[in-house]
Amino acid sequence: MAPSEPPILVTCGLPYANGPCHIGHLRTYVPADIFVRGLKKMGEAPHFICGSDSHGTPIVVNAEERGTTPTELVTRYHDHFDEVFRRMGVEFDYFGNTDDPSNHRRTQAIVEALMEEGHVYPREIQLAYCPSCDRFLPDRYVEGICPYCSSPARGDECDQGCGRHLEPGEISEPVCKVCGSGAEYRTQRHYFFRLSSFSDFLVDYLQSLGGTTNARNYALEWVRQELKDWCITRNLGWGVKFPGSEDLVVYVWVDAPIGYISFTEEWALRTNGDWERYWRKPSRIVHFIGGDIVYHHCIFWPAMLKGAGYTLPSAVVASGMLKIDNKTFSKSRGYVVWVIDDYLEQGLHPDLLRYYLASYTSHTKELNFSWKIFAEKVNGELVGALGNFVNRAVTFTTKNFDRAVPAGELDPEVMAKIEGTVSLVRSALEEYEFKKLADGAMALADFGNVYFQGSEPWKLAKSDRDRCGAVLRNCLQIAKALAILLQPVMPGKMEVAWRQLGLDGTAADARFDDAHLPIEAGMRLGAPEHIFNRIDDSLVSKLDEIFMERIAAIDAKKGKKQGEEKMGTVKFEDFKSLDLRVGEVKAAEGIKGSEKLLRLLVDIGSEERQIVAGIAKTHRPEDLLGRRVVVLANLEPAKLFGVESRGMLLAADADGEAVLLAPDKATPPGTKIR
Template sequence: MSRHKFPQDRPILVTCALPYANGPCHIAHLRTYVPGDVFVRYLRKLGQEVVFVCGSDTHGTPITVNAEALGITPRELASRYHRHYQEVFRRLNIIFDNYGSTDDPRNHRRTQQIVRTLMERGYVYPKEIEQPYCPRCRRFLPDRYVRGTCPYCGAEARGDECDQGCGRHLEPGELLNPRCAICGTAAEMRRTKHYFLRLSAFEDFLREYLQGLEGTSIARNYALQWVEKGLRDWCITRNIEWGVKFPGEEDLVLYVWVDAPIGYLSSTEEWAEKTGGDWRLFWKGRGRIIHFIGGDIVYHHCIFWPAMLRGSGYNLPWAVVASGMVRVEGKIFSKSRGYVIWVEEDYLEEGLDPDALRYYILSYTGHTKDLDFSWRAYQEKVNKELVGTLGNFLYRVLLFAHRNFGGIPEGLKDDEVKRTIEETIEEILLGLDEYEFKKIADSVLALSAFGNRYFQSHTPWKTLKEDREACSATIYNCLWIARALAVLMSPLMPGKAQELWEQLGEEGKVEEALVAEALSPPMAGRRLGRPRPLFKRASDEEIAPLIERVRERISKAQGS
């Protein structure tokens, strides 16, 4: 039996937290989607049966508030950003087996089925509560429609979360001094009927379940802290029109955090319909579910979601992989304060390399630590690591081989090269065990650094004249390292790995080559493709305007 967690004999479903279809993709999103994509690509290279799904989160008050301000319908706004995310993911080589939408009829049906089951089993019940109501706008004020004071820390807060202070989830009616977020009028409190999930009934179950939850420790430990403080029943309905209707109540829709995670299930159903697969294998059968999420939504994925699944008879997540937070230029990520990098506007539309951004996200720091995006740090990583180490080794070897041999020369396998590739594979497997993608990226870079040392120490430019057979053996083994790099870096930088694969004269797609292929040396006599540098230096002239753009954005946001 393997001492590593992967591959497994059970099929695996990997999901990424659904991007909220209320605005464009930003740098913080990528802490979830890039590692998720890389993880799935490595699993496939290990022969693991795996399905990868995601979709757009399209309901909730932020979308309705924004749509009203723009004079369009919530569906029009959500559809606009749904297409945006699909395109950005495609350009970044983040490839899902299915990318759905929580507004898809499948999700409406599955959400209502789960809620009905919870009601039948006594886990959902009605209750009259006091809710803030705006007499001027003449409507109840759920979530983003209301602002006020957090009852726990005294900070300015919105209706469902203390977003400026302690970060706690807030139940309807908890906010102190509520006022309408649209017109500013002081809210009145009026009684109205809502429905609650009996979350308190799942306390003992969650305590036991979380002890054995796989994934990152921050997900497990944060959730356990909340359980130990005691859980309160959770209001799961809202007085708005946009969303999934509560069964039998036309004036109520379900809170967005009810139907959003069910989007994982409905996206799996959509995948099954398209491919002939079986969604039940993951949600009712022997399959395992792994969620990749941001650190700010642990509560929803480790408390609410398992309770809903348990109560309605579905499989529970086997692992929750939560990332650290994101900073921009050393400051806490904040769209409102200007500390944001827009992936399309600031990166892709500038013609920058998608694989270089993937590499930065993966290699900057450990997965559970805070990632700081800085244009100068990006420039340094590209120039020192991608160009100076990885790119330098590959280009000098391929160019030397092409000029002096025309193809792959004869040679004997060097045990040191084989051992170093085996050690790299072991590091990658350990990285997958720990969900530590920096460990994986570092191991690939270390293999290229070894290749540089190997090339330099064997002085092929000298042996070419003095001992052509020795020179041939050196280049043969260097090309073996290059081939191994193509196979092993493919999940990290799929575009560049394919370019390298073709320069090596290999056929087909490198993404289809299993990890074990890295231990197979190249075929002597094969013609090489025309060598070209894989990576381009990030110049001061290129980076300076991007730094200035961030400064201007911050200055404008802060009114200075």
């Protein structure tokens, strides 16, 4: 096969080597594999690259909790994902690891190039620091409140609110995730990528970026707002060392996408290829990613490449999100389907899930998975329509024509239908619409069933053998086309169909254009067999039971933990150390930029204290004036949204609403609570 001009490189967002593979992962990898297989059927020569994302604080935290090392944890899950992809028929040309020496070298080279061009600079910043643990808290080591939408957030991302990337030092009310203590902000020198200077470039670049509109439009919306420079160093021992600084590593979202380049280098080294042909010269680079990492791939990544002088991606294809049984996907709540334990180890063929992921909905829309719908699609579409048609064509020919393809003219209507479907499948791939591909091919199977049924070959076998032979040859031609067109979606099952048709070579090697090459009369067919088997209700019940038992176990564990928390005790001496007083609110106002926080001036008897409280959504400032409240007066001062807070109001949490505590009768400010 002649090399593509320009050459094509397809990548997938790197699976994070911190836990097992679930079907949410496959929402990215299966469509990408379908795309690559489809390109090959159109005469292209793409290369398919991926690997494990092996750095970052979550891996360090997880390794610490498990009593193992980051290296051991990463190795375990790297091997796990490699196994899952192979079993699911996702065939990468190279599957690497961002902790490989080649990625360390390439990352440092790119960072040094950015520094030489003035795109990276040092700055003194405020970082969350845990006095109890005696260390700075990068990314997932710290949790708190998003400064933009006031939702609970992780240190690097507002994962429960606006979804915005958070820079170090931005999160409000920081808490150490390791020990649960309140954190404070301290000054440290870090390095920043001058992202703000790439705004004009990114607007022009994104307007011409190929792929899916959800990726392009989301990124443009952010770029047209003010872009902030991006802190690219972290206080960790695990990761790629920042050039010239042994106590800092580069942020994981720097070295992870650079893995696309280093993995290409490793592939080229093993195949005598040229990695620079893809990353230093004009090429077609297509990224398949999840919808939750658009910001990183469409803003940070192209700006880094531009600044360091590398080839820019030509398309970013972002998938929609996933639901399980119409519930928001959540590993912590049990709304998850694990690929090995829940699917492959239950004896289910990988192609059935590949078909479901491709055909359920448009690639950019939300996909819902349930075992009931899964079984309905398999039984109705794969068994009842596709498998039934191929089996009838092959079985009837075997029975009446001694396993030989009969002679007879191919019907122009049949050939036109096949050619039209080939054209539709090509356009579906170019539009990254895999449901359109699957639906188009299944419409051809439905056409075949109607053609077979309407032609009544069982009657023609007795009255007009030549006409019967022509009908069956047309049916086998449709079956051949289906095996070719659906091979990217169901590579294993379509090879079974190919062998039944007795065709030379493999379905994988056949091009789309071969679908309308006439099937040869007289050619011997293989032995007929059912390509797909029905999924019984009993199996659906078993799979649902596994799913529900997981949710029940998690709920029970949470209930037990909550019960343990309720039963916790403290010593009387510890309680006596709390300086609790009655206070009176003298002034109250909102804090600019925060929807949750209010700045209060509270009389606590001996003085008036400035206290920041997260009650703006439930209390109007004017309604608080003159109110008696309960104040923890000896709480360590903290800064929230840049405003110093010297105390805390006590409140009850009533279904997420703050109910302020107060004395039940008039009590002077400053009265001690004992």
